[in-house]
Amino acid sequence: MTSNERLALVRAGLSARHRREKRFRFYGIAAIVLALGFVAMLFAMILSRGLPAFTQATFSLDVHFDPAIVKVDKKPVRSSEQSPAEYAKEISAWERKVTMVNWNKVIEAAVRNAAPETTANSREILSIVETNARFELRDMFVADPALLGKTVPVRMLASANADNWLKGNIDRSLPDAQQQLRDPARALADQLMAEGKIRNAFAWHIFTNVDSRSAPASAGLAGAFVGSLYMILVVIVLAVPIGVMSAVYLEEFAPKNRFTDLIEVNINNLAAVPSIVFGLLGAAVFINYFRLPLSAPLAGGLVLTLMTLPTVIIATRSALRAVPPSLRQAALGLGASKTQTVFHHVLPVTYPGILTATIIGVAQALGETAPLLLIGMNAFVAQVPATPLDQSSALPVQIFLWQGNENRNFFEARTSAAIIVLLGLMLTLNAIAIFLRSKLEKRA
Known part of the structure; x- marks a missing residue:
């Protein structure tokens, strides 16, 4: 060639x-x-x-607290001779009378005053107003009894069905039998919308209210959000120190024998176990054996801790293995002990990697649903948990419940809004992790 x-x-x-x-x-x-x-x-x-779910149809009405409807005596005033218990009893009796007032009539009168020519009857008028509105008026009057006989501007939510109609979530060409609202109610809602007495306002109640079955338009994520925060706190407090210390011991101090090899294999296997298995384990151990409260963030946090531990251990060990051997040799050569070498020289270098592993594990735990369903966190809880031992829901479980709600026209958008909140929380955690990691890397 x-x-x-x-x-x-x-x-x-x-x-x-x-x-x-x-x-x-x-x-x-x-x-x-x-x-x-x-x-x-x-x-x-x-x-x-x-x-679109972050805006909701809202009434702006002038509400008259008509004495002919609100037939209650003046709010009791404590006399100098009354004991606190007697005064509390008198106040409680007065509040019961206020509760017995037909507040729906007050709402109906306000709507009729805004649209005097409407042909809708009482039931049809109330069908476009959220059912919680009567409780809001009651609470306003309890807080300020001087409202009796006055007319004040009040904002109240439209019902879920009215919101669907006004946003076009329902085909307007469907026959009356297939509509969620009757024809006079739909016409009244359109009229009030055209006159500016119903407007789409930002739905702050999504963040401040708890879930509600009787008043779906006012349902919010406050209870589920706080429950998720409690679970994240439990995971961070337990999974991070236990996982990091386990990884440090296995990588730096544990003897290399069959027993430690068995532990390493099992840790790797646990990282691949489906999350629902951890839910079964948590239900059997934490609920049935230790008798922790059902549907409590503490129980959910412990289940998610078990699921997160393998991720933290494996990632921390990988970070420790990435440290150059010369760093250990230099520290030992200068007279440092094994413990001093690990905790004063090796471990600080791995902080960025450990932080990344922690955030990955916490973000994974934050989005888990299956294990939480098995410990009862899919129960309806209409309150914000005050402690990790109180019953609550969680954001992914709330998304699961809203997705299965029968009023799909309304809750389909609300479910996507809850997903946005969950993603926003996860992105916030990731942003904090990136910021802290950059700071630690510069310091290192």
């Missing part, structure tokens, strides 16, 4: 290798673009469906 033929053969081989390299780069870029496209599509779908 001549030199020219060998040169041509080499050039042909180089061209083939360059083409393969270009194809590999193309495939890599295409895979990244495709993955980002799917992520963008997911976020676009969630945002397009969830953002």
Whole structure:
């Protein structure tokens, strides 16, 4: 073979290798673009469906506290001769009388005053107003009895059915029998919307109210959000120190024998166990054996801690293995003990990796639903938990419950809004982790 033929053969081989390299780069870029496209599509779908739920049809009415309807005596005033118990009893009796007032009539009168020409009857008028509105008026009067006989502007939510109608979530061409509201109620809602007495306002109650079955339009995420925060706190307090110390011992101090090999294999196996298995374990151990309160954030946090521990241990051990051996040798050569070498020199270098492992584990735990369902956190809880021992729900479980609600026209958007809140919490945790990691890396 001549030199020219060998040169041509080499050039042909180089061209083939360059083409393969270009194809590999193309495939890599295409895979990244495709993955980002799917992520963008997911976020676009969630945002397009969830953002409308953050605004809700709201009445702006002038409410008259008519003495002919609100027939109650003046609020008792404590006399100097009354004991605290006697005064509390008198106040309680007065509040019971206030509760017995037909506040729906007050609401109906306010709506009729806003639309005097309406042909809707009492039931149809009240069908476009959220059922909690009567309790809001009652609480206003209890807080300020001087409202009797006065007319004050009040904002109250429209019902879920009225909100669906005004937002176009229901086909307006459907026959009357298939509509959620009767024809006079729909006409009244359209009229009040056109006159500006119903407006789409930001739904702050999504963040401040708890879930509600009797008043779905006022249902919120406050209870589930606080329950999730309690569970995250339990996971961070337990999983992080236990996981990090376990990884440090296994990697730096534990003897290499069959027993430690068995532990390492089991830790790797636990990381691949389905989350529902941890839910079964938590129900059997924490609920049935230790008798922890059912549907409590403490029980949920303990279950999620078991699920998060393998992730923290494996990631921490990987961070410890990445530390150069020269760092250990230098510390030992200067007279440091094994413990001083690990905790004063090796472990500080791994803080960014440990932090990343912690956030990954916590974010994974935050989005888990199956194990929480098995310990009863899918129960309806209409309160914000004051402590980790109180019953509560969690954000992923609340999403699961809203997705299965019978009023799909209303709760489909509300479910997407809850997903946005959950993603926002996870992105916030990741942002904090990135910030802290950058600070630790600069310090290191």
